[in-house]
Amino acid sequence: MRAMRQAISSGTQHLRPVQDDALSARYVEIGLAVREAFRTPALRETFIARLKPHRRLIAGSVPAGIQQHGLLPARAATCRLSDVSDADLAQWLVDDGRLIYGEFTQQELDNYFNEMAPYLPPKGHFIDLGSGLGKVVMSAALAFPGLRCTGVELLTYRHEMAQVRLAEMLAAGVAENRGVAANVARRIRLVQQDMFDADVSDASLVYVYSTCFAPLMDRLADKLARELQPGALVTTVTFPMQHPAFELVKQFSPPSVAWTTVYLYRRRSALDPLPAEPPKFLYEQDSAAWEYAVRAAFAAYDATSGA
Ligand SMILES: C[S@@+](CC[C@H](N)C(=O)[O-])C[C@H]1O[C@@H](n2cnc3c(N)ncnc32)[C@H](O)[C@@H]1O
Incomplete structure (x- = not known):
């Protein structure tokens, strides 16, 4: 496992190719x-x-x-x-x-997974919306052996870098323990897609590194409210998700988990009525x-x- 963790430990400072297509x-x-x-x-x-x-x-x-x-x-x-x-x-x-682009450090992710562990079902589905180079998805698969882990990333180059990173991680894993690597490979899926088109209906935990998504928070909350099953969990970063379909389970203030606040929400019962229009709680x-x-x-x- 150590070699696999090492293979995914960097990425924040990756070279960004200019977008000119x-x-x-x-x-x-x-x-x-x-x-x-x-x-x-x-x-x-x-x-x-x-x-x-x-x-x-x-x-x-x-x-x-x-x-x-x-x-x-x-x-x-x-x-x-x-x-x-x-x-x-x-x-x-x-x-x-x-x-x-931004990623939590490996230590921050370890803190995050430790906090999430008591809330997660043993065989759930973890989805990272806006998964970038895939570090969170791969780390989740290593941290939780029963979890299916999906990453959804919009940009082609980041999706491709995530695929390379996954291949590197699995190659490192095969050398270390073939069985573990095969198990991890079966549970990880990387998809290039707009997160607003992604199917999240069977997610147990949706992770969104939302520090730069302030204008998208209401639209995101609305999508998650409509698609997630009651009891499903969502974590957001820096910005809260203020929507009546979600209850705030816990707020992790810095530096307990990471450099910024992490919010943990649970989708309330399906019986709660949803508003016709998503609420507007944009920051100014x-x-x-x-x-x-x-x-x-x-x-x-x-x-x-x-x-
Ligand atoms: C701050 S990065 C976080 C990367 C990763 N989740 C992590 O925490 O390591 C946010 C990512 O969301 C992606 N993104 C932005 N809008 C998106 C969309 N509509 N659909 C899918 N991905 C999107 C960006 O390209 C970027 O890679």
Whole structure:
């Protein structure tokens, strides 16, 4: 087991290939326009005016995609921010946030699985929505020998990296203990899919690393409320899931499990009526604080770019 754990222990700092394929052409086009407005002093008031009304959609102050570690290619913009509609800009900000990558450390995952162990049925189904490089799915399969473990990831390159990582883990396992490796292999499934299309109906525990999913929390809660069986568990990270179909079982404040809060919910009885419309509990960033942070980011960019 030790070799298998080692094979999946890193990934947060993986190289992000730029997203420049047909699937993400619109993401790139809008992203380049947003980045140009951020970098060009004459366009910065437009940047602030256009993004400020949508600041609740931004994870932090400056969208991740236009920063150094973002997924955008190095080329110049082909359209102006002023040509991008408000609706397209809002959607771009949601897409940009949810594609940010992050993983718990192995220690944090161990803490998490220790806390979950008393709540899990011996032969359940664990699903990671937005599974990235698959570390959580594979670690869950190692931690719980009776659990089927599924990862659902949207981005092709991350799904492919997860498959490579799984193959590496299994190869390490075969050398160590063929029987254990075969058992783990049977229980892991990695799927490339939009999490909103994923079938979660037989899940015992759904894991969502939701730190950058603030604008998606209500939609996610609504999907889970409609599809999960009574008693099914959900954990979210950083952001709570505020929906009447779920009761909060436990809140793990940092640093008990991880650097950020982990919330554990249970789907209430199927008899509870569900609201026709999902509730709206989006988080709001203070307007002046956001603008202050953005202007500081302009200055930091100028200082490093030699402008
Ligand atoms: C913060 S990472 C977490 C990765 C992994 N769950 C972990 O904890 O190690 C979130 C992942 O969700 C993926 N993602 C974002 N939106 C998605 C969607 N609609 N469907 C599936 N995956 C999505 C992102 O590409 C990213 O890999």
